[in-house]
Amino acid sequence: METNFLIIGSGAAGLTLAVKLAAKFPKKKITVVTKAHVSESNTKYAQGGVAAVFDLKKDSFQKHIDDTLRAGDGLCDEAVVEMVITEGPERLRELMEWGAKFDTDANGQLTLGREGGHSKFRVIHHKDTTGNEIERTLLERSNKLQNITMLPHHFAIDLITEHHFSEGKNENLSCYGAYVLDQISGNIFTIKADCTTLASGGMGQVYGHTTNPTVATGDGIAMAYRATARIQNMEFIQFHPTALYDGKNQSSFLISEAVRGFGAFLRNKNGERFMFNYDARGELASRDIVSRAIDSEMKNSGDDCVYLDCTHLNIDDFKKHFPNIYETCLQRNKNIAKDWIPVVPASHYLCGGVVVDVDGRTSLQNLFACGECSYTGLHGANRLASNSLLEALVYADRIFKYLCKHQPWQTTKDIPEWNDAGTVLLKDVEILQQKTVQLQSLMRRFAGVVRNNKDLKKASIQLEMLYFEVEALYQKHKLNTSLSELRNMVNVAHLIIQQSLIRKENRGGYFNEDYNKESVENIVNDKI
Structure with a gap:
């Protein structure tokens, strides 16, 4: 199979890039490979919103920049931070023009929320399912464009570089596409591409306890690593303190930190509120401190989880603010009006990844990356809440604009077919x-x-x-x-x-x- 633009991943980053390329180049082929349903991505599960400066009377770009730098603990790239934050509002206006609906007040003005680490109200939401609304908007738009080919239930196995068809040492490697597994037929085939973009999301499943969906297994980062692309800052993993624990190895539903902001208490199995033993702010301490406190409680007691107590809250107000959380807990036999929610810290967001420049270019020619699988320098050592979707939208646009000016060359190289001669089916799954x-x-x-x-x-x-x-x-x-x-x-x-x-x-x-x-x-x- 041959395509002009190969995009691996169908979240906010990948679909934004696909939509823009398809509209700009109607005669070129855009192919999106995704290993589950086209809507299954980290974007879909993002409960929080998107941080951007819309109210210049009460907020400023500089304040958002300062908050981001403070969260990143000295390791952010300041030029990247300024670029993402100043370009962000325009990317969101574009999304709204495409049909994304965010919460507004009685006057039709955007309702701006505030989350941990932000000094001002600047986070836009669609209730507690913001990511899902963005995903819906992008899928609807992509379905209207004839030159986008979606390949759901296809798994990108490896990037194709000179390693696959050249002998000797290669100093300057290029990417020529990918080997892809059709998960239904079991066949592995070649997608030859002029340009390949990794938009494959995170790696939360490496830890099992994660807020990420089951598809988040770090595939793009691993493929880039095997292709010798630069990978950086992988030690910086953001753990969310409160993921719903259901007694199984995987815990994929996030209980937003806004619930603690709403007044919920953290308790151990004896009913003790333990957070004040670790921080004077109690449950309102930053998520890294809360995560370490819960980790310490679990290690000291040997328990599998701690509990989030919402039973003292006004349940009608809770349902209004967190309808998705309330319903999901109910589906899992936890009535928050009378039951404590069992929670554990869970891998939430990777701040490192495949190193890219301001145009999303990796260290391999014709290979780009955006979204959570990339390391842009925006987040530094710790991501500021709700900056991740912002980064995905801005970098998808940066790659698009770069490709408008520098269209990739078409290779004449013959790409070898996938060779699995001599292998047998694995029976012991x-x-x-x-x-x-x-x-x-x-x-x-x-x-x-x-x-x-x-x-x-x-x-x-x-x-x-x-x-x-x-x-x-x-x-x-x-x-x-x-x-x-x-x-x-x-x-x-x-x-x-x-x-x-x-x-x-x-x-x-x-x-x-x-x-x-x-x-x-x-x-x-x-x-x-």
Whole structure:
């Protein structure tokens, strides 16, 4: 199969780029590969809103920039922060012109909310399902454009570079498309592309307990890593303190931090409100502090979760503000009017990823990246709430504008077909689930909310053994989705662990007990 523009992923970043390219170049082919239904992405599950400055009387670009830099703890790229924040409102107006409906007041003005880390009211919402509204808008628009081909239930296995058809050492690699698995037929085929964009989302499933959907297995980052693209800041993972825990390994529903802002209490199984033992702000402490407090409570007690208590709140008001959360809890046999909600910290957002410049270009020619799989420099060491969808929209537009000026050249190279000669079908599919659970447990235990170097080194040794086991399965058997995802998650886990070991200080979302102790000792010694 041949296409002009190959986009891997169908969230806000991927679909925005697809829609813009299709409208600008009606005679060119745009192909969107997505491994589940076209609507299944991290975007769809984003409860929070999009942060952007719309009220210049009460807010300013500089205040939003300052809040972003403060959250990023000194590791943001200031030029990127300024670019995203100043271009953001126009991207949202564009989305609204396409049909996105955000909450407004009686006068028809946008209702602006405020979230953790923001100094002003600047977050626009569609109730508590903002991401779903954006996804709906983009899908409706893409369906009207004849030159977009959607390939749902297709899995991108590997990027095609000179590694696949050239001998010897290549200094300047290019991307020529991807090998793609048709998940229904089981066939693997080649998509040759003039330009490829990774918009594949996050990697929350590496930890099992995650607010991300099941498709978030870090595929784009792993493919880029195997293709030798630059990957950076993988140690900076934002953990959301309160994901609904249902007793299973995966916990994919987020209980928004706005619920704590609304007045909910965190309790341990004995009913004690423990947050004041960790921070004077109690439940209103920043999400990294709340996550570490819950992690500490669980480790000290051996319990699998803590509880969010909403029983003292006005339930009618709660339903009005959080209808999706209320209904989902009810579907899972938790009536928040009388039941405490079991919650655990869960992998929520990756601040690192495939390194890109201001035009979304990676270190490989003709390979771009945007959205959560990319590292732009916007978030630094910790993402400011509701900046992620903003980044996706702005960078999709930046890639589009770059491609308008610099249309990629069409390669004449012959791309070899996928070769799986000598492989056999994997009959023992349970082994993949076992190894996935093993990986997730290892990452939660040794490379989770709170880390230390001893545990990280243990994780590195155990992961190396798991890598060789998975690689042996990969070499011997025909590929399927589960095996490909496991292979990708092992690659991503390796990057997280190794880049955590390189980090020698606590910054933003990264917390290492060893450096915390050293900091305390240094302060004491300085005083002496």
